[in-house]
Structures are given as C-alpha cells and as structure tokens.
Amino acid sequence: xxxxLCLFLLFFVFTAVSAQNLDVQHDGDKLYLxxxxxxxxxxxxxxxxxxxxxxxxxxxxxxxxxxxxxxxQILKIPLTPTNFLQSGQPAVDEVxxxxxxxxxxxxxxxxxxQTYHKVPTEQxxxxxxxxxxxxxxxxxxxxxxxxxxxxxxSLAKNGQRQxxxxxxxxxxxxxxxxxxxxxxxxxxxETPAPVPPKDTNTKPAAVNxxxxxxxxxxxxxxxxxxxxxxxxxxxxxxxxxxxxxxxxQAATFKSTSGWKDGxxxxxxxxVTPGTIVRVHxxxxxxxxxxxxxxxxxxxxxxxxxxxxxxxxxxxxxMTPEGKFEVQLQY
Numbered sequence: 001x002x003x004x005l006c007l008f009l010l011f012f013v014f015t016a017v018s019a020q021n022l023d024v025q026h027d028g029d030k031l032y033l034x035x036x037x038x039x040x041x042x043x044x045x046x047x048x049x050x051x052x053x054x055x056x057x058x059x060x061x062x063x064x065x066x067x068x069x070x071x072x073q074i075l076k077i078p079l080t081p082t083n084f085l086q087s088g089q090p091a092v093d094e095v096x097x098x099x100x101x102x103x104x105x106x107x108x109x110x111x112x113x114q115t116y117h118k119v120p121t122e123q124x125x126x127x128x129x130x131x132x133x134x135x136x137x138x139x140x141x142x143x144x145x146x147x148x149x150x151x152x153x154s155l156a157k158n159g160q161r162q163x164x165x166x167x168x169x170x171x172x173x174x175x176x177x178x179x180x181x182x183x184x185x186x187x188x189x190e191t192p193a194p195v196p197p198k199d200t201n202t203k204p205a206a207v208n209x210x211x212x213x214x215x216x217x218x219x220x221x222x223x224x225x226x227x228x229x230x231x232x233x234x235x236x237x238x239x240x241x242x243x244x245x246x247x248x249q250a251a252t253f254k255s256t257s258g259w260k261d262g263x264x265x266x267x268x269x270x271v272t273p274g275t276i277v278r279v280h281x282x283x284x285x286x287x288x289x290x291x292x293x294x295x296x297x298x299x300x301x302x303x304x305x306x307x308x309x310x311x312x313x314x315x316x317x318m319t320p321e322g323k324f325e326v327q328l329q330y
Contacts, residue, residue: 021098021100021140022097022098022099022100022146022155023099023100023101023102023140024079024099024100024101024116024143024144025076026115026116029117030078031078031079031084031116031117032060032076032077032078032079033050033076033077033079033099033146034074034075034076034077035049035050035074035075035077036072036073036074036075037069037070037071037072037073037074037075038071039071041069042068042069043057043058043065043068043069046069046075046077048149048152048153049148049153049154049155050077050083050146050148050153050155051082051083051094051146051147051148051149051153052077052078052080052082052083053082056078056080057075057077057078060076060077060078061075061076079099079144079146082147083146083147083148084099084144084145084146084147085144085145085147085163086116086117086119086123086143086144086145087123087163089161089162089163090145090147090161090162091147093149093150093151094147094148094149094150095147095148095150095156095159095160095161096145096146096147096159096160096161096162096163097145097146097147097148097155097156097158097159097160098127098142098145098146098158099142099143099144099145099146100140100141100142100143101115101116101140101141101143102138102139102140102141103135103136103137103138103139103140103141104137105137106272106273106294106295107135107137107294107295108133108135108267108273108293108294108295109121109124109125109133109135109293109294110253110255110267110293110294110297110308111267111294111295111296111297112124112141112143114297114299115297116143116144117144119143119144121133121254121255122256124141124142124143127141127142127143127163128141128142132257132263133255133257133265133293134273134274134291134293135273135294145163226286226288226316227287227288227289227316228258228262228263228264228288228289228290228313228316229261229262229263229264229289230263230264230276230289230290230291231289233276233289233291234276234277234278234289237275237276237330238329243278243329243330244329244330245327245328245329246306246327246328247306247325247326247327247328248304248305248306248307248325248326248328249304249305249306249323249324249325249326250279250305250306250307250308250309250314250319250323250324250325250326251302251305251308251309251322251323251324252308252309252310252311252313252314253267253308253309253310253311254310254311255310255311255312257310257312258310258312258313258316259312259315263291264279264288264289264290264291264309264310264312264313264316265290265291265292265293265309265310265313266279266290266291266292266293266307266308266309266310266313267292267293267294267295267296267297267307267308268292268295268296268306268307268308269295269296270295271292271330272292273292273293273294274291274292275291275292275330276289276290276291276292276330277289277290277291277292277307277328277329277330278328278329278330279307279309279313279317279326279327279328280326280327280328280329281317281318281319281324281325281326281327282325282326282327283319283320283324283325284317284318284319286316286317286318287317288313288316288317290309290310290313292330296308305323306326306328307326307328309326
C-alpha cells in the first residue's frame with residue numbers, strides 16, 4: 001500500500017501546483033517562470049512541459065545536462081519567442097496557458113507594460129477585462145501566454161486555443177491615431193485671442209503666431225470643462241490640506257483615456273496612486289487635473305522627469321512634443 005500512497009501524494013502535489021497561476025519573473029529584460037523539481041522529472045520532461053529545449057534550460061540555470069536534477073531544486077524556465085506569445089496565435093498542435101504578474105505597490109499599467117516587452121496597455125486591459133487604468137495591489141494580471149504542445153505538456157489542460165479576438169485586434173492598430181484624425185480641428189477653435197479672425201487665413205495665423213501649438217497634432221477632450229473630470233476631486237482633496245507646489249520637467253505616455261471623457265492620468269514618483277494633481281503649463285497658461293496611476297519606470301529616458309503625463313492631457317495643455325516645463329500642485 002505504501003508505494004501507491006506515495007504515488008497518490010505526488011499526484012496530489014503536482015495537481016495542486018499545476019492549478020496555480022503561472023507568475024512571470026524578470027531579471028532585466030529576461031523573463032522566466034520558476035519550476036520546483038519533483039520525483040522522476042528530468043531536463044527533457046520539464047522541457048516538454050514548458051515547450052523549452054533542454055539545451056536552453058541547462059545554461060539558463062548555469063549548469064549542464066550531464067549534472068542532472070535534484071528533487072526540490074528550483075529551475076528558471078526561460079520565456080522565448082518559441083513558448084511566449086503576446087500577439088498572434090499558437091501553432092496547430094499548441095494551446096495557450098495564461099501567464100500572470102502580481103501587482104505591487106505603486107505599480108501602474110504603463111510600468112508593467114514596459115517590464116513585459118512593452119506589451120500595449122490596452123492589450124493588458126482587454127485580457128483582464130479592465131474598465132480603467134487603475135489597479136489593485138495584489139491583483140494578478142495576464143501579461144502573455146505560454147504556448148505548450150497539446151499532446152505532451154501536462155499544462156495543456158489549462159490552455160486555450162486562441163487569445164481573445166479583441167486583444168488580437170488591438171495589436172494591429174495604434175490605439176490613438178484614429179481620434180487624432182477626427183478631432184484635429186478642435187485646437188484651432190481654441191486659437192489665442194491675439195490672433196485676428198481672418199476669413200481665409202485663420203489656420204495660418206494660428207501656426208505662425210503660436211508655434212508651440214503646431215507641434216502637437218492631437219485632439220483635446222470633447223467633454224465640457226477643459227481642465228478634466230478630476231477637477232472636483234482635487235477641490236475635495238485640498239479642502240482641509242493646503243496643496244504642495246513644485247515645478248519640473250514633464251513628458252508624455254500613450255493612453256486611450258481622456259480623449260473624450262476628460263479623465264487624465266500621470267506617472268509620478270513618491271506620490272500615492274489615486275492622488276489628484278493640478279498640472280499647469282506656464283508656456284500655454286493652461287491647466288488640467290490628473291490622477292496618479294503609479295511611479296515612473298526606471299530608465300535613461302526618464303531621468304530628470306518630474307512626471308509623465310497622458311498624451312490626452314498633454315494635448316489639452318497644448319504643450320510641445322518632447323519634454324516641457326510644468327508646475328504641479330497636490
């Protein structure tokens with residue numbers, strides 16, 4: 001009876017582990033899963049499970065195939081173009097197993113997308129049925145799929161044949177270019193007062209007298225109140241606490257929010273997500289109110305930045321492309 005009992009326990013442990021979400025780890029730009037070796041497993045059986053070549057597994061774990069494996073040993077399973085998909089569909093003999101990221105404190109969608117091969121934030125929202133960019137700490141988000149062989153991988157029973165059609169559609173069309181074309185006339189209607197209203201030369205006058213506007217060929221929000229939907233929340237937030245004022249450089253990030261609903265967002269370090277920030281541009285004398293999504297991701301392109309502002313908010317401020325100066329209150 002004892003051998004059968006041992007086999008039953010091993011099966012139970014394996015079933016419990018395989019039922020858990022597969023959380024992706026990262027070391028710089030290298031993405032991987034972790035696997036705990038159980039009895040009778042070897043490089044080849046683990047390779048079949050994760051659709052990974054044993055010749056890649058061993059060196060990825062700083063060892064060789066000749067050394068074998070020990071029960072309880074923790075292996076890193078590399079995610080490569082062979083077994084990791086964020087767009088497209090699997091081969092005929094493959095299925096897709098969702099891979100997850102657990103949201104940490106002060107993490108936002110933009111930072112997560114940058115970590116996982118810059119997968120579009122709208123793709124992540126579609127996979128996880130998110131209605132906004134706001135995230136809860138500890139939430140597990142699908143950030144891609146493990147493509148495994150249906151007939152030989154024990155993970156295949158948790159797989160699916162294709163990604164959601166909406167997510168695939170998002171990969172083939174930029175999320176913001178459509179409203180840009182449709183609403184380019186809105187900034188012209190807000191031409192500064194000093195420009196004389198000529199019958200036929202209204203547009204050239206706006207270009208020649210306010211060059212900072214011409215660098216931003218983007219629409220502004222259609223909703224009433226150019227300062228955005230979070231202006232009222234800022235008033236409540238600062239009713240009993242005088243706001244702090246700071247100035248510095250800003251840049252933008254792409255978001256589909258704000259173009260029509262006036263919901264603007266920012267990435268900002270050392271500020272609690274959900275905080276409403278008043279963003280003012282001295283060069284255009286315009287103001288918007290934006291909600292903090294999370295911290296600015298590390299990287300050379302973000303050095304010296306005070307905030308990153310959603311491109312809808314930047315369009316509303318009529319700021320130039322690239323970096324620009326802002327004054328913040330929060």
